[in-house]
Amino acid sequence: MKPRPFQFLDVPRRLPKELPANVRVLGWQEIYGGFDAAGAAEQGARCLDCGNPYCEWKCPVHNPIPDWLALVREGRLFEAAELAHSTNPLPEVCGRVCPQDRLCEGDCTLNTGFEAVTIGSIEKYIVDEAFRQGWRPDLSAVRATGRRVAVVGAGPAGLACADRLVRAGIEAHVFDRHAQVGGLLTYGIPAFKLEKSVMDIRRAVLEGMGVRFHLGTEVDAALGGELLRDFDALFLGTGATTPVDAGLPGQALPGVLSALPFLVANARRQRGERHADDPAIELAGRRVLVLGGGDTAMDCVRSALRLGAAQVTCAYRRGEADMPGSRREVKNARDEGVRFLFHRQPLAIEGAGQATGVRLVETRAAAGRGGAIETVPGSEQVEGADVVILSFGFRASPAPWWGEHGIALDGAGRVRTDGTSGATSHPKAFAGGDNVRGADLVVTAVHDGREAAHAIARKLGPGNRVG
Ligand SMILES: Cc1cc2nc3c(=O)[nH]c(=O)nc-3n(C[C@H](O)[C@H](O)[C@H](O)COP(=O)(O)OP(=O)(O)OC[C@H]3O[C@@H](n4cnc5c(N)ncnc54)[C@H](O)[C@@H]3O)c2cc1C
Ligand code: SF4
Known part of the structure; x- marks a missing residue:
C-alpha cells in the first residue's frame, strides 16, 4: 500500500471486530478479533511518522512503532516481526494486554482530534500472522559462549x-x-x-x-x-502475588475467596490441571460481590459472569474516575453486565457459617485533605452476596x-x-x-x-x- 500523507483524515481509527457482549460471556475466547493484512496496513497508514514519536517514548520498552507500522503498510511482515522482537521479547502478549490508552496510544499525536493509531492491535497482528506463516527468530549467527x-x-x-x-x-x-x-x-x-x-x-x-x-x-x-x-x-x-490483607471481620468465612487463588483455580481448570489447594469456584446461579477496583477486580467480575453467576457486583471505595486500572476493562465489564457500586467501603463480611453479604459504608471526599476520603456517618448497609471475592491488590x-x-x-x-x-x-x-x-x-x-x-x-x- 502506497503511503498517503494524510490518510488519518479519510480513515478513522478502527479496532478489529469485537464479540458482542452477550456472546462474549458465554465463553472464554478473546473478545477482540485480529486484523487481516489489508486492515492492519490501512490502520498502520494512519501513522503520521512523527519526527519525535511520543508513542515510542511512552512505550516502556521503546518499541520503534512508526518503523514497524511502515513495514506493515508495505506488506513486509517478517521484517516487521523481526523489528518488533528487537525491543520486545513478547510483542504478541503486550499487543493484547498493555493498557495502551495509558501508554503508546495515549501519547499518539493523532489524539488531538483524530483518535490514536491502533498500535496494540497491529503489534498483535504482526506477530500472530508472522508465526502463522512460519516466521521464527533467526539465531543462526549466535555463537555459544559456554555460559x-x-x-x-x-x-x-x-x-x-x-x-x-x-x-x-x-x-x-x-x-x-x-x-x-x-x-x-x-x-x-x-x-x-x-x-x-x-x-x-x-x-x-x-x-x-x-x-x-x-x-x-x-x-x-x-x-x-x-x-x-x-x-x-x-x-x-x-x-x-501476596494479597493485601484488609483484615475484614468475617473474611475467613466459607464463601469468601481471594482474587488470585480464584483466577488461578479457574485457569488450572481450563487447562485440565488439578491442585489440592484450589478453592471451589462453582458460581452458577450465585450472587457474587467483588471488593476492589483494579484490573484484577475486573478480571474477577468478568470471570464470575462466565462461570454463570446470576448477579455480579463490584464495590469500590472511590469514584469511577479514580479506579486504578484500564478504562477499557471497566467498560468491558459494564458492557457484559457487571453492576458497579462506587464510593462504598467494606466494613465486614456478614454471615454465620457462610458469607451472606458485606456490610458497606458510603464514602465521600474529605474536605481539605487532598485525595483522602472519609466515611459518611449513618450510611451503612448490607449488600447481599453468596460469594465475596477480595481484590485489594498485591504486595x-x-x-x-x-x-x-x-x-x-x-x-x-x-x-x-x-x-x-x-x-x-x-x-x-x-x-x-x-x-x-x-x-x-x-x-x-x-x-x-x-x-x-x-x-x-x-x-x-x-x-x-x-x-
Ligand atoms: C489478575 C491479574 C491481571 C493482570 N492483568 C494485566 C494486564 O491486563 N496488563 C498488564 O500489563 N498487566 C496485568 N497484570 C500485571 C502483570 O501480570 C504482572 O505485572 C506481570 O505478570 C509481572 O511479571 P513477573 O514476571 O514479574 O511475575 P509473574 O508473572 O508473577 O511470574 C512470576 C513467576 O515466578 C514463579 N515463581 C515465583 N517464586 C518461585 C519459586 N520459588 N520457585 C519456582 N517458581 C517461582 C511463579 O510461579 C510465576 O510463574 C495483571 C495481574 C493480575 C494478578
Ligand atoms: S502495546 Fe505495550 S509494548 Fe506495544 S507499543 Fe504499546 S506500550 Fe509498547
Whole structure:
C-alpha cells in the first residue's frame, strides 16, 4: 500500500471486530478479533511518522512503532516481526494486554482530534500472522559462549530474560513451580484477554531458540543455593502475588475467596490441571460481590459472569474516575453486565457459617485533605452476596532464602537492585519485574528481564564470570 500523507483524515481509527457482549460471556475466547493484512496496513497508514514519536517514548520498552507500522503498510511482515522482537521479547502478549490508552496510544499525536493509531492491535497482528506463516527468530549467527544462567520464574520478566540470554549465546534454564510457562500471563490474566494458546506458541518458539524449561519445580533454599553455586548467574523473576490483607471481620468465612487463588483455580481448570489447594469456584446461579477496583477486580467480575453467576457486583471505595486500572476493562465489564457500586467501603463480611453479604459504608471526599476520603456517618448497609471475592491488590512475596544468600530487600520486601541493570546485592544475582517494582505491568516486567539479560551478557563477556 502506497503511503498517503494524510490518510488519518479519510480513515478513522478502527479496532478489529469485537464479540458482542452477550456472546462474549458465554465463553472464554478473546473478545477482540485480529486484523487481516489489508486492515492492519490501512490502520498502520494512519501513522503520521512523527519526527519525535511520543508513542515510542511512552512505550516502556521503546518499541520503534512508526518503523514497524511502515513495514506493515508495505506488506513486509517478517521484517516487521523481526523489528518488533528487537525491543520486545513478547510483542504478541503486550499487543493484547498493555493498557495502551495509558501508554503508546495515549501519547499518539493523532489524539488531538483524530483518535490514536491502533498500535496494540497491529503489534498483535504482526506477530500472530508472522508465526502463522512460519516466521521464527533467526539465531543462526549466535555463537555459544559456554555460559549458563538460571532464571527463576517463567513470567514475562523471566521469559524476556531467557530470550535475550539465548540470543547472546548463553544457556538459559528457566525454573517455575507451575506446570506451564507464563506466570500471571497463564495463571492470572483470564483467557478472554489472552488466550492460552498464545503462550503455548511462545513456549514452543522459546524452546526452538534453545531455552530450557524446568517446570513444576519449586526453587527453595536448597535449590536456590545450588543454582547460585552452579550457574554463572541467576535472574529472579518471581513476581509479587501476596494479597493485601484488609483484615475484614468475617473474611475467613466459607464463601469468601481471594482474587488470585480464584483466577488461578479457574485457569488450572481450563487447562485440565488439578491442585489440592484450589478453592471451589462453582458460581452458577450465585450472587457474587467483588471488593476492589483494579484490573484484577475486573478480571474477577468478568470471570464470575462466565462461570454463570446470576448477579455480579463490584464495590469500590472511590469514584469511577479514580479506579486504578484500564478504562477499557471497566467498560468491558459494564458492557457484559457487571453492576458497579462506587464510593462504598467494606466494613465486614456478614454471615454465620457462610458469607451472606458485606456490610458497606458510603464514602465521600474529605474536605481539605487532598485525595483522602472519609466515611459518611449513618450510611451503612448490607449488600447481599453468596460469594465475596477480595481484590485489594498485591504486595511483595520475598522468599526467605534470598536473605540467607545476601540478596537485600527494601522495607516493602521488594528486591533491592541498582535500578537499571537489575543487579542485586549478591554479585551473581539479578532481579526484575514485580518482585522489584511491586505489582505493575507485563511490559515493565519484560523491560526488566531484557535489561538484566543484557547486563548479565556484558558481565559474562569473554573471560568474565559474574561475581
Ligand atoms: C489478575 C491479574 C491481571 C493482570 N492483568 C494485566 C494486564 O491486563 N496488563 C498488564 O500489563 N498487566 C496485568 N497484570 C500485571 C502483570 O501480570 C504482572 O505485572 C506481570 O505478570 C509481572 O511479571 P513477573 O514476571 O514479574 O511475575 P509473574 O508473572 O508473577 O511470574 C512470576 C513467576 O515466578 C514463579 N515463581 C515465583 N517464586 C518461585 C519459586 N520459588 N520457585 C519456582 N517458581 C517461582 C511463579 O510461579 C510465576 O510463574 C495483571 C495481574 C493480575 C494478578
Ligand atoms: S509494548 Fe505495550 S506500550 Fe509498547 S507499543 Fe506495544 S502495546 Fe504499546
